[in-house]
Amino acid sequence: MDRYLLRYFLAVAELGSFSKAAARVNVTQPTLSVGIAKLEEQVGARLFERTTRRVSLTPAGSRFLGHARRITQEYEVALRDVAEAPRLKRVRAGILSTIPARDLERVVAYHAKHASGEALELLDSTERDIANRLSDGRLDAALTILRPSLESFAQESLRAEPYVLFVGAGHKLAQAESIEGGELAGETMIVRRQCEGLPEISRYFTNRDVRPSFSLRTLSDDRALSMVAAGLGITVAPLSFKQPGLTAIKLNGFDLTRDIGLVFSDRARDQSAPSAFVEAVRATYGAARRKTR
Numbered sequence: 001m002d003r004y005l006l007r008y009f010l011a012v013a014e015l016g017s018f019s020k021a022a023a024r025v026n027v028t029q030p031t032l033s034v035g036i037a038k039l040e041e042q043v044g045a046r047l048f049e050r051t052t053r054r055v056s057l058t059p060a061g062s063r064f065l066g067h068a069r070r071i072t073q074e075y076e077v078a079l080r081d082v083a084e085a086p087r088l089k090r091v092r093a094g095i096l097s098t099i100p101a102r103d104l105e106r107v108v109a110y111h112a113k114h115a116s117g118e119a120l121e122l123l124d125s126t127e128r129d130i131a132n133r134l135s136d137g138r139l140d141a142a143l144t145i146l147r148p149s150l151e152s153f154a155q156e157s158l159r160a161e162p163y164v165l166f167v168g169a170g171h172k173l174a175q176a177e178s179i180e181g182g183e184l185a186g187e188t189m190i191v192r193r194q195c196e197g198l199p200e201i202s203r204y205f206t207n208r209d210v211r212p213s214f215s216l217r218t219l220s221d222d223r224a225l226s227m228v229a230a231g232l233g234i235t236v237a238p239l240s241f242k243q244p245g246l247t248a249i250k251l252n253g254f255d256l257t258r259d260i261g262l263v264f265s266d267r268a269r270d271q272s273a274p275s276a277f278v279e280a281v282r283a284t285y286g287a288a289r290r291k292t293r
Helices: 003-014 020-026 029-043 059-084 101-114 127-135 198-207 219-231 277-283
Strands: 047-050 055-057 091-097 120-124 141-145 154-166 178-180 187-193 211-218 234-238 246-252 257-264 290-291
Touching: 003 020, 003 029, 003 219, 020 029, 055 059, 091 127, 091 198, 091 277, 101 277, 120 127, 120 277, 127 257, 141 234, 141 277, 154 219, 154 277, 187 219, 187 234, 211 219, 219 234, 219 246, 257 277
Parallel strands: 091 120, 091 141, 178 246, 187 211
Antiparallel strands: 047 055, 141 257, 154 234, 154 246, 154 257, 154 290
């Protein structure tokens, strides 16, 4: 039953007039009459006696009046109760898609333990989308790569990590600490299609005349690394992707690193106290090297 029908009913019952009731609820008289007819159809009984001189409640209408008043009162009490209840602070955070899932798991677990009433809404996305959402205020903060394009935002550097070659633990190169790129000419590669360093990785191998075959191209880092562990191929990824079943090998002459950190929207930067999400990220990544802009 729609609440507006109860409003119509109570107005007519209290004023004894369809025209006066229509004015009270700010609708036309025909609209109110249609609403009362709909209500009568729903309850299965005629609620009003209508004459040319007056409008009065039928016996069914009199019985319904008490219920209608209680329903309306309970609804108003519910609205006040919700309005007066303390609201959870909601933090909307962007997470770069190539942040390892286990890092995010630790952040969320810490947040759940120390949130103190803060609700967390996460968005897993690309660098560009995160930057756009920070700019227009749809995100409060983000855990992402720090780039020159983000220098207009307040930032906090957390971890600088190199890119390395990953091979399966049983791979013939698994015992090597470092390797020259040219030695990988006969290897089969797995391509992480979301990798931020993909152009630099491609140039590194092209400059060494290495044009490997590819066994998998995927948007999923977890799948790429699982397939490396299974022996389908090798790949290049940030060192933090290290996990059981994989061996990390330094690529000589490949010095690319990525700087992971927090980026804040203007609104979040102006807040005096950091959110529980920010504290969870700091706790996960250790002592921060802060940059304030």
